[in-house]
Amino acid sequence: MKNLPELLPDYALDLLGDEERQLLEAQLRADPALRRELEDLQHTLYRLPESLTPVTPPPGVFAKVQRRTSSRRLWLRVAAAAAILVVLWLGSFSFNQYVQNRVLAQEQAKVSSWMSNPKAEWRLLKDSSGQSFGTMLWLPDGRCLIVLSEIAPQGKVYQAWGRRAGENPTSLGTFSGRVFETHYKEFQTMGVSLEPPGGSPQPTHPLGRVPVS
Amino acid sequence: MLNRGVEPDTGLLERMAKGDEKALEELYRRYSAPVFALLLRILQAREEAEEILQDTFVQLYREAARYNPERGGVTAFLFTIARSRALSRLRKRGARPQKVEDLDLHDPEQELGLWREDDPEGRILVGRALAKLEPTDRKLLEAAFYLGYSHTELSERFQMPLGTVKTRIRRALLKLREFLGGPVASGSEDV
Numbered sequence: 001m002k003n004l005p006e007l008l009p010d011y012a013l014d015l016l017g018d019e020e021r022q023l024l025e026a027q028l029r030a031d032p033a034l035r036r037e038l039e040d041l042q043h044t045l046y047r048l049p050e051s052l053t054p055v056t057p058p059p060g061v062f063a064k065v066q067r068r069t070s071s072r073r074l075w076l077r078v079a080a081a082a083a084i085l086v087v088l089w090l091g092s093f094s095f096n097q098y099v100q101n102r103v104l105a106q107e108q109a110k111v112s113s114w115m116s117n118p119k120a121e122w123r124l125l126k127d128s129s130g131q132s133f134g135t136m137l138w139l140p141d142g143r144c145l146i147v148l149s150e151i152a153p154q155g156k157v158y159q160a161w162g163r164r165a166g167e168n169p170t171s172l173g174t175f176s177g178r179v180f181e182t183h184y185k186e187f188q189t190m191g192v193s194l195e196p197p198g199g200s201p202q203p204t205h206p207l208g209r210v211p212v213s
Numbered sequence: 214m215l216n217r218g219v220e221p222d223t224g225l226l227e228r229m230a231k232g233d234e235k236a237l238e239e240l241y242r243r244y245s246a247p248v249f250a251l252l253l254r255i256l257q258a259r260e261e262a263e264e265i266l267q268d269t270f271v272q273l274y275r276e277a278a279r280y281n282p283e284r285g286g287v288t289a290f291l292f293t294i295a296r297s298r299a300l301s302r303l304r305k306r307g308a309r310p311q312k313v314e315d316l317d318l319h320d321p322e323q324e325l326g327l328w329r330e331d332d333p334e335g336r337i338l339v340g341r342a343l344a345k346l347e348p349t350d351r352k353l354l355e356a357a358f359y360l361g362y363s364h365t366e367l368s369e370r371f372q373m374p375l376g377t378v379k380t381r382i383r384r385a386l387l388k389l390r391e392f393l394g395g396p397v398a399s400g401s402e403d404v
Contacts, residue, residue: 050335
């Protein structure tokens with residue numbers, strides 16, 4: 001008989017036969033630690049699709065989803081009420097989408113260029129709860145690239161900081177997109193904060209930092 | 214997902230469980246592109262992928278109340294539904310898809326869409342972690358995940374003893390987890 005934890009990867013992939021699956025499921029019901037291990041492996045497994053290039057589905061698909069989840073009556077009422085707004089929205093949407101796509105393409109090109117450099121190293125940027133909110137890449141020549149998970153919330157900007165031991169943080173500039181290139185050479189730690197437009201003299205809402213020396 | 218003015222996925226799912234269709238729309242906006250990419254990768258057929266994409270989000274809407282955040286993230290919940298439906302469709306077909314030459318989602322030269330708006334670094338990290346796996350281990354893991362091959366089928370396709378297939382798949386997933394842990398930096402309490 002195999003060690004049950006050894007079966008977890010196969011279970012996560014739905015590769016177990018009936019007998020082993022039933023045995024493992026019985027053990028999973030009784031063992032919280034084993035369940036946590038399984039959830040952890042499933043979490044890893046379902047990160048696989050993140051490696052695929054996202055493909056925007058055709059615009060009509062969501063309308064079909066809505067039709068199947070809404071009552072027809074509600075859908076018609078919403079559609080009628082929104083008809084005029086949709087016409088106005090479509091006009092602005094096209095332009096906004098165009099601008100957004102251009103920014104994304106530029107960010108993608110920059111990060112791809114850095115990632116293709118074999119000297120580039122990286123570290124996750126984590127918030128106080130330990131959740132990753134971005135990545136910092138750096139090169140031996142002193143340049144670094146901050147890549148964040150989200151654009152800054154409306155009405156806020158990100159501000160990058162460098163810090164030497166025993167000194168206050170030095171502002172390295174503000175940005176509102178996801179990618180920001182700066183330098184790290186004379187600092188011991190690098191960090192990011194969320195600030196009002198224009199930035200702040202010192203961080204008011206720090207998000208996290210990483211050591212770079 | 215960070216909570217800096219952006220509603221977490223779990224909050225959206227809770228609202229959706231109460232029938233809030235705006236929450237469904239937001240989850241669709243966030244995840245339809247990566248889910249569609251997964252479905253295209255599995256099915257290699259655009260029309261079927263669109264159909265299963267619809268089914269996936271309808272099922273997500275109807276089963277939102279069943280979601281238990283302690284048992285994994287919303288994305289795993291969503292991708293599980295999508296993968297399971299797509300693999301069922303594959304099995305109904307009775308044959309795995311041949312790779313469509315003009316739809317190779319693993320070809321880095323082919324840009325079919327933009328990054329997921331809220332997570333540009335995820336693809337980089339997972340791509341890097343996959344690249345660090347032993348190539349055959351990676352192929353086995355991907356064939357099991359994307360095509361739903363059993364151990365026996367993998368053994369035949371890869372011309373490898375059954376035990377070796379099992380060992381390699383386990384190793385691949387455990388290594389992937391290790392690599393995704395990455396060289397984590399601590400000390401994020403302030404800037």
